[in-house]
Amino acid sequence: MTQAPAHIPVMLAEVLEALSPADGQTYIDGTFGAGGYTKAILDAANCKVIGIDRDETAIARAPDNARLTMVHGAFGDVEGHLKGLDIDGVDGFVLDLGVSSMQIDDGARGFSFNKNGPLDMRMDRSSGQSAYDLVNTWPEKELADIIWKYGEERHSRKIASAIIKARAEKPIETTLVLADIVAKALPKSFKKYALHPATRTFQALRIVVNGELDQLESALNASLNILKEGGRLVVVSFHSLEDSIVKAFLRDHGAVQGGSRYAPEVVTRPVLFTQPVKKSVAASDNESRLNPRARSAKLRWAVRTSERIAA
Numbered sequence: 166m167t168q169a170p171a172h173i174p175v176m177l178a179e180v181l182e183a184l185s186p187a188d189g190q191t192y193i194d195g196t197f198g199a200g201g202y203t204k205a206i207l208d209a210a211n212c213k214v215i216g217i218d219r220d221e222t223a224i225a226r227a228p229d230n231a232r233l234t235m236v237h238g239a240f241g242d243v244e245g246h247l248k249g250l251d252i253d254g255v256d257g258f259v260l261d262l263g264v265s266s267m268q269i270d271d272g273a274r275g276f277s278f279n280k281n282g283p284l285d286m287r288m289d290r291s292s293g294q295s296a297y298d299l300v301n302t303w304p305e306k307e308l309a310d311i312i313w314k315y316g317e318e319r320h321s322r323k324i325a326s327a328i329i330k331a332r333a334e335k336p337i338e339t340t341l342v343l344a345d346i347v348a349k350a351l352p353k354s355f356k357k358y359a360l361h362p363a364t365r366t367f368q369a370l371r372i373v374v375n376g377e378l379d380q381l382e383s384a385l386n387a388s389l390n391i392l393k394e395g396g397r398l399v400v401v402s403f404h405s406l407e408d409s410i411v412k413a414f415l416r417d418h419g420a421v422q423g424g425s426r427y428a429p430e431v432v433t434r435p436v437l438f439t440q441p442v443k444k445s446v447a448a449s450d451n452e453s454r455l456n457p458r459a460r461s462a463k464l465r466w467a468v469r470t471s472e473r474i475a476a
């Protein structure tokens with residue numbers, strides 16, 4: 166059997182620069198995946214890493230290393246994971262959102278519209294509802310709404326209606342059957358776009374199945390409590406729904422920008438993060454050429470201040 170190529174870490178140099186690993190410190194890699202970030206952090210300094218992943222196969226692949234502690238679970242529950250390890254605070258928290266190449270490339274996981282497999286899409290196969298459950302049981306309006314909201318798909322109603330018609334005949338069991346239903350529901354003019362017709366629908370289902378945006382919000386809120394003064398929050402996101410959550414969080418908890426010379430904005434809340442680089446950072450042209458996943462990547466990072474949150 167040929168082995169799927171390992172995941173190539175995205176924006177690794179930029180992530181390391183933002184995280185700035187130092188001896189004696191502790192970092193959380195909330196999206197361990199193939200361990201690319203973790204390995205680089207452990208190589209960069211004599212530090213410790215807590216690697217989190219909700220996919221058991223990622224945990225099973227982790228190397229033995231006395232400075233690495235692995236946790237099977239969701240990064241949205243990071244505070245609970247740290248309590249379980251008796252750790253009060255950390256010096257950095259990095260997230261590389263979404264799915265890994267291993268997950269996409271394994272048809273049996275059901276993430277890919279190009280590879281046949283069961284409609285699963287759960288990163289953690291030990292719990293929760295699968296894409297099969299959504300596609301075969303949700304009402305038409307709810308399906309249309311999520312495809313619109315999380316897929317940003319303007320043909321969401323046509324797609325939901327086609328799903329309902331198809332499943333009235335027999336359950337929609339596999340990725341390729343669903344991809345075909347979606348493709349046929351779209352207007353012919355869609356064919357001229359580079360994107361596979363099912364891209365947005367699959368993205369929407371994956372986000373809902375894994376509660377991805379809620380996970381991100383929980384993790385960001387947790388970062389306020391778990392990062393020590395000077396601790397770094399580093400997030401690599403891959404679509405605008407994710408990036409806008411990170412951007413709004415850093416705006417709401419960062420130094421106030423805006424207002425004007427005549428009407429300066431008054432700061433009435435504590436500044437919990439500073440952002441040395443205010444804008445998002447993109448992958449270099451060279452990396453984007455070599456790794457298509459990097460093309461949509463946006464990195465934002467911030468440094469926790471000494472302000473504590475009122476109890």
Ligand SMILES: C[S@@+](CC[C@H](N)C(=O)[O-])C[C@H]1O[C@@H](n2cnc3c(N)ncnc32)[C@H](O)[C@@H]1O
Nearest residue numbers: 174196198199200201202218219220239240261
């Ligand atoms: C893009 S890959 C990370 C790749 C990693 N940075 C590397 O260099 O190999 C994302 C990984 O995060 C995991 N993941 C995504 N959302 C998660 C969540 N809410 N909690 C825990 N793990 C999550 C996925 O299972 C996947 O293994």
